[in-house]
Amino acid sequence: MLKRDQRIRVLYAVATCGGFTNAAEMLHLTQQAVSFQIKSLEDELGARLIHRDAKSVELTEEGQILVRYAKQILDLYSAAEDEISHSKGLYDGLLRVGCTGTLARVAVPGAIRLFREVHPAVSFTVSISNSEGVLDLLSRSIVDIGIVSAGPVDLEQYSIEKLFxxxxxxxxxxxxxxxxxxxxxxxxxxxxxxxxxxxxxxxxxxxxxxxxxxxxxxxxxxxxxxxxxxxxxxxxxxxxxxxxxxxxxxxxxxxxxxxxxxxxxxxxxxxxSFYLVMPVATGKRRVVGAFAKALRAANAVAFGATGSEREAEGSFHLPGRALPRASREPxxxxxxxxxxxxx
Structure with a gap:
């Protein structure tokens, strides 16, 4: 993976998560580490980026400017990594998935297993919430892809595909x-x-x-x-x-x-229906698209493959062996x- 300025990622997480505590939890850091990264960025820029009080954090004008560019910077990093991985025929990096607890138990693990057999350098985080919560995680760029059952989201910034x-x-x-x-x-x-x-x-x-x-x-x-x-x-x-x-x-x-x-x-x-939802302007479009194929293939096995699901099953190939057939009645x-x- 490209070496990123961790401070930019931390600032963006604080802004999108609404505070230091939530950002620290998402990034698997301590609150002290988050505060240190923000302070280091402020010292280098010579500008206050966040107003802090006991109850909330609020971006300064300078903070709002940097957060706006931070998203573009992080997206460009992801896009560059995605394109380089595609040229090599293999993906790497982190893919963040948001879904319901039922799907996290029944559908997503099989898809991750299938995907990692082809792309072993990709790691995953899975955030569990209801459909409304998953869409909120997507809107704050905390996950790269979401699976929801509340129906298509009529928002231009999202790409929406029926899953099953x-x-x-x-x-x-x-x-x-x-x-x-x-x-x-x-x-x-x-x-x-x-x-x-x-x-x-x-x-x-x-x-x-x-x-x-x-x-x-x-x-x-x-x-x-x-x-x-x-x-x-x-x-x-x-x-x-x-x-x-x-x-x-x-x-x-x-x-x-x-x-x-x-x-x-x-x-x-x-x-x-369940829907696959991801931002239109994502730097991980190729890897997300490849994972979507693995997800459809795994679901065809778990729930029984019929019609278009068989087509999805055939679109994700594992080297050296065929995908096992469904054992359950669809x-x-x-x-x-x-x-x-x-x-």
Whole structure:
């Protein structure tokens, strides 16, 4: 990698993260080290860059100017490294990914493994947040690429590509009366305690929109708990705290301990898509694009390859061997059948 002025990176991190503490956490430095780097930069420039008080930091006029150029400098470093790596046929450096906890558990590790078999010099950091949080990380250049489920972001500065489809499944404890019913109406759901993902979650957003299309409002449900992860949500449902809805991909990989069961809601399937989002003006376009192929290939294996996903699978080649075929049934109806068999 090109040797960069670490002080520029530290200043940009403080500005985008909103303070020394968050910047230190992101850069894996101590707060003292962050303060030292900023002070060194100020001494060299002979100008104060940041106003500090007990509660916040604020850029001076000189600080705002330098931060504006700092982003361009860091992007140019990334672009130069990216182009040089491409000319060699191999990538190196750091790729920062933002995604939900479910994807960090189910989808992203396989993609990293595939990618590093071809490009072993690339290292990764994975930041976990809900869809809204991932977009915030992207906007502050804390991650290079994001995977979100809240639908395409209508912003010109982002490149948005559909990654794969998913179905959101309504779930109950295996011994709940709704788990035994052939059909449950949306109005009947309103009579039961309900567990939801937190505000900002893509799952919560699409569930609210879906229920509204069926003539009920999520605001009228008996929401007893809000949780920040799919794993916590499933555990709450299994414990009998309430009913809920979760991504079908969060149910992959022996998810039914403690036991859960699907609710056959009287309505059409609740389908959604996951999207790959990255800034248009990124210096890592080639390496991000290559990782996107690995991500699609890994997901074709994890979730079952059909249609365009098979094309994606074929677009990422490992030297000397073929990509293994999917061992799981891709149809969510099969997932429902497996769930029902646990009752």
């Amino acid at each position: 489809d998913d179905e959101v499944v309504f779930i109950a404890p295996a011994d709940h009366q709704f788990a035994q019913r052939e059909l449950v109406t949306p109005e009947e759901l309103m009579s039961e305690p309900f567990v939801l993902r937190e505000v900002g979650s893509g799952t919560r957003r699409v569930v609210g929109q879906y229920l509204k299309s069926l003539g009920v409002e999520i605001a009228d449900f008996k929401v007893v708990t809000e949780l920040g992860s799919s794993e916590a949500l499933k555990a709450a449902v299994a414990a009998g705290i309430g009913l809920s809805a979760t991504s079908s991909i969060s149910l992959l990989g022996n998810p039914f301990r403690p036991p859960l069961a699907p609710i056959n809601l009287d309505g059409p399937p609740l389908n959604r 149809d969510v109806r099969a997932l429902r059948a497996r769930l029902s068999g646990q009752k």
